[in-house]
Amino acid sequence: AQTVTQSQPEMSVQEAETVTLSCTYDTSESDYYLFWYKQPPSRQMILVIRQEAYKQQNATENRFSVNFQKAAKSFSLKISDSQLGDAAMYFCASLIYGNKLVFGAGTILRVKS
């Protein structure tokens, strides 16, 4: 079975600083997709960034970037210049077989002003 592990239940960052959220996953497949979703207090699930496993280049979306290490099955999210609005629960998810997203347990990110 697919598994996604987020080992950090909670992280804190000072406003304007950089924070990295960790994620590891398990698969024997070579082609798959990985995602980070943000869930603010409203509990809506918002797509932050996605990475195709066949691409060697790490995905970037403005202040959000990933460090994708395929051999290590690691997919961390880096948030630069953190803002108060970044405070949320962040979920890592994999899409390997079919259409079923498998989510990690989430990391709560707190941003201090």
Place this chain on the structure above:
Amino acid sequence: EPEVTQTPSHQVTQMGQEVILRCVPISNHLYFYWYRQILGQKVEFLVSFYNNEISEKSEIFDDQFSVERPDGSNFTLKIRSTKLEDSAMYFCASSERANQETQYFGPGTRLLVL
């Protein structure tokens, strides 16, 4: 920007009652999904739907659950006889294509079973 919408945002029901959760996927999307998140737990896949058929379902999606696309825009999740443990946030999602395509989520329906 197109988005997935869900109604109602909150629903309170008595145990044993039937509930229908509604979703309007993004208009050009063909694949639809339901996920749920019990408070404090991870998001779990329930079912995927394409071409008026269930394409995949999880062990959670038992006979109490059903999905339907009653018209060209709505996608519904019905829980026939709710249990206390069905209390959760239910998310609808849609994607343009299948297989490793990005899924866009709605804002969720918070279901409370008393």
